[in-house]
Ligand SMILES: Nc1ncnc2c1ncn2[C@@H]1O[C@H](COP(=O)(O)OP(=O)(O)OP(=O)(O)O)[C@@H](O)[C@H]1O
């Protein structure tokens with residue numbers, strides 16, 4: 001079951017390859033990746049260490065240039081043998097939200113401003129940005145920590161603030177690299193359920209890299225990476241569906 | 244949302260401490276500049292004080308400051324009769340050491356003829372010398388006050404007036420005595436053998452020697468012409484005011500000036516390197532945040548602004564600390580420290596440029612950060 005919408009996929013990769021180095025030191029990090037993720041979908045990306053998960057996320061996040069293939073994000077061809085779009089930064093700002101393994105909040109801004117920053121960068125007046133940020137924090141149930149600096153937040157709180165930041169510009173694509181690694185299993189589930197809720201509500205495509213078996217059952221689909229190549233997609237046996 | 248300011252505010256303790264350290268360093272640079280200016284000014288005060296046009300000294304010397312000069316005491320009368328001379332006065336120069344209130348006091352004694360050129364330029368407290376013996380005008384730098392009594396040689400002198408900012412090129416405060424008193428002092432302090440000779444009259448002449456005669460020329464006569472005339476006399480040599488200042492600058496000030504100049508340059512270079520290092524480290528400390536900013540889509544302008552604004556804030560704050568500090572302590576230096584606005588401005592501009600250049604380094608580093616670095620653990 002691929003989301004609940006017809007619509008065209010938000011992430012489309014066709015034969016994406018990425019290698020590092022040349023000759024002796026050449027590493028084929030990704031080989032011929034073809035996949036599609038539609039709106040409202042939460043997809044897990046699994047694989048052993050070194051299999052290319054982070055590399056794939058970087059490619060989709062437009063921070064790493066693929067070596068070959070074709071990539072279409074939200075209907076826009078972004079890579080086709082070369083970057084077709086000059087302003088990747090704007091693209092990242094408007095369309096992609098990142099959630100990191102380590103929350104990567106800016107230590108010198110409080111929760112509100114960490115979230116408000118991306119709205120500010122997108123051109124919203126500061127007061128409006130802060131108002132929206134606080135709404136998001138409330139929605140993620142960390143509103144009571146809005147004035148706290150990241151150093152004073154617990155792992156789960158920090159991760160939720162980071163998710164709020166990833167969502168602030170209502171991106172259609174959310175990429176998360178081991179977002180639950182720093183959390184205990186019950187909180188990890190809460191985070192993934194939250195992402196799931198967002199996927200549905202904001203009609204976003206969400207790709208989550210994880211090692212965490214306890215949350216496998218929370219994904220709509222799971223991609224398995226091995227040595228840079230996608231293994232056959234395994235259908236999930238889910239005990240229950242929410243959406 | 245100003246990220247530079249927010250980051251500084253978050254680490255304000257560390258930032259202020261850094262600025263304070265930089266301020267101390269810049270205060271040292273400023274004080275070196277002030278000491279340098281003070282040295283040059285001090286060296287020339289003694290030459291400039293009498294405000295005369297021509298210096299007459301012993302032939303073959305460049306006295307009386309750079310070399311010893313001794314000319315007969317009656318030279319002044321002969322000079323005064325020359326065409327173009329408005330006024331002339333005899334002067335003696337010598338260093339003496341004495342004690343006052345249990346403190347050692349080194350003084351530069353100037354003997355002059357009251358009423359003729361060569362006396363103290365301006366009396367800031369008390370009165371000029373009125374009696375022909377045992378009165379003196381002292382410089383404030385000596386710590387003496389009107390009414391104080393000081394022993395010089397065999398006699399006790401009473402301070403009757405004070406001058407300001409009059410010191411020898413070595414930094415010793417100047418005291419003015421009458422020519423007669425100073426000649427007596429010179430005689431007393433001469434080596435005993437020479438003294439006996441002089442007393443017997445077997446030495447060249449009597450005790451009536453002076454070190455220089457200073458001349459004020461008539462406005463319609465070029466000082467150079469008067470000097471020319473005097474140079475034709477066999478036993479005399481003459482220097483115009485400009486020549487005298489040049490001689491003094493070359494012989495007395497130049498080495499010290501080069502020394503301090505070199506040291507100041509070194510300090511400036513050290514400060515520049517330190518500023519550059521601080522800014523570079525400040526950027527290094529933030530690489531992860533910078534990568535995150537890039538990843539979430541912050542434009543280069545935001546990142547350049549972050550580095551640049553912090554660098555400039557540090558430069559401005561450090562400079563302000565330094566300037567305030569030096570203004571507060573300048574008067575407590577043992578020798579004159581002259582803080583010239585143009586020196587302060589020059590250093591300010593230098594600091595600004597160094598900050599700008601150094602943040603260029605930081606900016607290059609910041610812009611080269613791979614946004615993917617934020618995704619790595
Ligand atoms: N910048 C790089 N230069 C050279 N090789 C790289 C670079 N980045 C990744 N690789 C290589 O590409 C392969 C895939 O790396 P990647 O980081 O994507 O793995 P991963 O699946 O995220 O592993 P992990 O689970 O440990 O995070 C690895 O062999 C890695 O050594």
Ligand SMILES: [Mg+2]
Pocket residue numbers: 053054055
């Ligand atoms: Mg990884």
